[in-house]
Amino acid sequence: SIRFEANLIYDTVCGVDCLFHIFPALHTFITTYTGISGKTIAGIPEFFAVTTLDGQQIDYYDSETESLVPRQEWMKEYASKELWKEDTEIREQVQQTYKNNIAVLMQRFNQTGGVHVYQRMYGCGWADETGESYGFDQYGYDGEDYVTLDVKKGRYTAATPQAMESTAKWNNDSSQLEFLQQHYEYECVYWLRFFINSRKAPLETPEVSLLQSSSSPVVQCHATGFYPSAMTITWLRNGQEHDEDVDLGETLINEDGTFQRTSTLNIDPDDWKKHRYVCVVEHKGKTIQKVLTEDEIKNNKSKLIIVWYSVLCLFLVICTLFVQSRMKRVSMFTCIFV
CATH class of the missing domain: 2.60.40.10 (Immunoglobulins)
Known part of the structure; x- marks a missing residue:
């Protein structure tokens, strides 16, 4: 079955507390990819992708519909632009990549059957009061940490011995690492702020x-x-x-x-x-x-x-984001193979 480990919920308590102290009024822009192999519950697709802004879902894609759907009324204008088509194509590519990656991971973990889940979450946070920002990029397999990217250092870390082959290959790709660092520092925050401005009236009185x-x-x-x-x-x-x-x-x-x-x-x-x-x-x-x-x-x-x-x-919304962040977004720009 698909599971979120109970200890991950426990671990989020300090994370949430620290987040409020370091990044007051933090905005988050997060995309999550989930690939599932094996017999799933009816209605759960083999692959789905979700993007959230401050914990609110703004778009959704899955392998059954193979279409990217805006989840907020104000997102429909963006969905009419050419970039929406590109975002859809990226998710289609990632869908196929995840299918291949799960097969490789099952071999590394000596698994021959059952239901297995490969996830990635990546995105950024930005505090509008201070201008501080951060990026994150994390993978999980079967409810456990797999690989984490240290965005500032530009280096992947394996959370399990089976992930060391992946990190060795990814850490060798210096151009991709540099690209991701630039993305999380600049482009991700740009789009975060773009969508914040898109959804809101200019001024609201308390x-x-x-x-x-x-x-x-x-x-x-x-x-x-x-x-x-x-x-x-x-x-x-x-x-x-x-x-x-x-x-x-x-x-x-x-x-x-x-x-x-x-x-x-x-x-x-x-x-x-x-x-x-x-x-x-x-x-x-x-x-x-x-x-x-x-x-x-x-x-x-x-x-x-x-x-x-x-x-x-x-x-609860922020706890959910941090539980997911221990487990989950292939880059918007390239499909990474394990």
Whole structure:
């Protein structure tokens, strides 16, 4: 059967935490190829390819339809261009390559039958606040790591003895390695930014809410749905900036490509009833103020559930990407044989 190893899910916890600290407001552009050999469950094709932008599927191809399909309305304009035809042809080539590669891998692993899965995921991440970016390129076989490309060093590493023949051959191809380094540093980030701009309106104003659970002294000033990501959240106490017992969270990406951010204030209820506390959100020249009162918090009780649900969904999306990233995208430009 096709399986994702349980230990991979465990391993993603640190990865997700580290990602938020290194790349706040990180955008991701990822393509995954999956080839399957052997008798599969009905409805699962022998080969399929998926591209995601910030965890949202934007195109899909499989060996049964042999057509590349846009998954978002805003992708249909791009799908009408000549490049779409080229992208389709690339997936057709990779489909055949994967079929051949699985046969070779079965020999290396001394396998004569059963269901086997060969996967690749490659792409890039980009933080729009800092301009930092990174590329990644990873292969997996039967749910285990197979080969990983260190993009910065331009060198493949084998995760298993059976992969050493592949890495020796690929590391000998200096022109391909140089090409991939250039792609992940420049071209991949270019297309990531191109698609981000294609899907979005130029400017979105944040929706601001004050949230508090009934048993907690912590009040959250939550801003969501804004674009671009640059914004500030500050607290005022009696008209003066207040930063005591304040924790400003990282900027996170919503599923629709807008952003959210939360500033928490740890405060005794008696204190904010005696003094005037205001959360001030500034974004692209606009200022939104929310005065901390019982009525304001009561009006937003239902939103607290929605916010935590959204954060949970965002965490699961990123976990999924990292689980996949331990296992999976033949280059957009050449078909690599094992």
